Amino acid sequence: MESLKPLAAAPLPIGVFDSGVGGLTVLRALRAALPAESYLYLGDTARLPYGTKSEHTVARYALQAADELVERGIKCLVVACNTASAAALPALQQRYPELPVIGVIEPGARAACAASRNGRIAVLATESTVRAGAYTRAIARVRPDAEVTAIACALFVALAEEGWTEGAVAKAAAERYLAPLRAGGAGASDALVLGCTHFPVLLPVIVAAAGARVRIVDSAATTAAEVSSLLAARALLRPAAAGAPSLRFLATDAVSRFAAVGGRFLGTPIEAADVELIDL
Ligand code: DGL
Numbered sequence: 001m002e003s004l005k006p007l008a009a010a011p012l013p014i015g016v017f018d019s020g021v022g023g024l025t026v027l028r029a030l031r032a033a034l035p036a037e038s039y040l041y042l043g044d045t046a047r048l049p050y051g052t053k054s055e056h057t058v059a060r061y062a063l064q065a066a067d068e069l070v071e072r073g074i075k076c077l078v079v080a081c082n083t084a085s086a087a088a089l090p091a092l093q094q095r096y097p098e099l100p101v102i103g104v105i106e107p108g109a110r111a112a113c114a115a116s117r118n119g120r121i122a123v124l125a126t127e128s129t130v131r132a133g134a135y136t137r138a139i140a141r142v143r144p145d146a147e148v149t150a151i152a153c154a155l156f157v158a159l160a161e162e163g164w165t166e167g168a169v170a171k172a173a174a175e176r177y178l179a180p181l182r183a184g185g186a187g188a189s190d191a192l193v194l195g196c197t198h199f200p201v202l203l204p205v206i207v208a209a210a211g212a213r214v215r216i217v218d219s220a221a222t223t224a225a226e227v228s229s230l231l232a233a234r235a236l237l238r239p240a241a242a243g244a245p246s247l248r249f250l251a252t253d254a255v256s257r258f259a260a261v262g263g264r265f266l267g268t269p270i271e272a273a274d275v276e277l278i279d280l
Contacts, residue, residue, distance in 0.1 A: 011242045013038035014227065015074030017065045019050035020161060021258065022198030023080030024265035026104060029220035030078065031247075033228050037238050038245040042069055043262070044280065046253035049157050051126020051196065055087040058128060062088035063095065064280040068250070075236050076100045078227060082108070082195050082219070083126045086134035100230050105129075107226050108193050108219030109138035115215040116191035119146045122181055122214070124206070125195030127152040135195050149189060153177045153196070160198040163261060170202060174209035181210055194218040201265060249275040 014034075016027050020043050027041055042065050044050075050058045062084040066077055077099055079085045079092065085103030093101045112121045112135075123135040130152040139146045155173050164170050181189060192214050194200055200218050207216060231237045238245065249270065251258040259272040 011038065011238045012073050012075040013040040013246065013248070014076050014078060015040050015042070015066075015069035015072075016078045016080050017042040017044070017062075017069060017084070018081040018197055019043070019061075019083065020045045020048040020157075020198070021262040021265045022157070022160065022196065023078075024262050025197050025200045025218070026078065026080035026220045026223055028265070028267045029224040030227060033221075033224035034231070034237075036240060036245055039247050040069060040072060040074060040250070041248070042250040042278075043252070043258055045251050045258055048161070049126070049154070050081060050083040051128050051157055052154055053128060055128060055132055058083055058087040059091055061280075063091065066092055066095070066101075068278065068280055070096060070099065074099070076102070076227065076231060078223065079103045080197050080223070082129045082134070082197060086129045086132040100234065100236075102223065102227055102230065104197065104219040104223050105134050105138050105195070107222035108195055108217070109135060109142055111217040111219060111222045112191050112193035113139060113142040113146065115193075115217045116143075116146070116189075118188060118190050119143060120189040120191075121146055121148050122189040122192040122210075123148060123150040123195045124153050124156070124177065124192065124199060125150060126157065127154050129195055135193065149180065150195070151177055151180060153199070156202055157196065157198045160201050160265075161261060163264065165201045165264075166204060170205045171208070174202065174205040178206070178209040181214065189214060191215045191217065247274065250278045251275050252278055252280055
């Protein structure tokens with residue numbers, strides 16, 4: 001009798017999650033750095049925003065989102081949400097000791113330190129990330145003499161999700177939030193880090209409000225570079241012979257809205273058929 005050949009295990013995707021569509025800005029950088037990889041993205045849209053909630057609640061949500069991805073099979077977890085990275089990264093790393101788990105705050109802090117000449121760094125983030133002091137600590141680890149001014153910009157998340165990334169309302173919000181950059185406090189900051197993965201889509205209004213002398217960075221590219229070297233070091237890169245990579249999405253609410261809004265963050269259209277509605 002002909003013996004059955006064992007099925008080759010399908011190479012696992014990289015798992016990525018955020019409270020909503022913001023983490024798609026990180027997925028965009030990951031796909032640019034690692035185009036041969038498969039990705040499984042989870043947006044916890046039903047419970048967004050995370051940024052105005054307590055650290056305890058965000059950590060609970062983050063563990064549930066990660067459990068869902070781990071259950072489906074991933075080879076690496078990217079926490080593409082600063083708020084969840086600030087509240088839950090050590091807990092996630094402890095829960096899955098075998099799985100590489102990468103957050104966005106350390107890479108964002110490194111990008112900010114590399115961009116700043118005078119060591120005065122402004123951080124725009126959610127209320128929860130600012131309250132947790134995560135960027136201040138991460139920047140101090142890289143550059144102990146740095147002076148960090150963190151500004152909570154909760155409305156930016158709503159504007160980004162709503163697609164109001166330019167025009168009078170976005171401009172007024174950016175001017176109001178960034179006023180300390182022009183008026184003393186963080187007046188001498190020469191680098192500004194977008195410490196929330198929703199904020200890169202607001203870049204033009206943030207640049208206009210910050211002024212041309214401030215260098216603006218986000219954690220997407222540095223996170224992608226870190227994932228790339230980590231997978232290479234652990235021999236986890238997807239073999240070229242594995243065929244075409246897959247790109248799938250999970251959302252905890254309104255699949256059609258996720259697809260419509262998400263395309264702007266990912267930089268490429270998302271088909272509603274590629275998004276699965278899940279309950280955590
Ligand atoms: N995108 C998330 C972050 O990077 C926050 C958005 C939210 O408040 O849910 O912090």
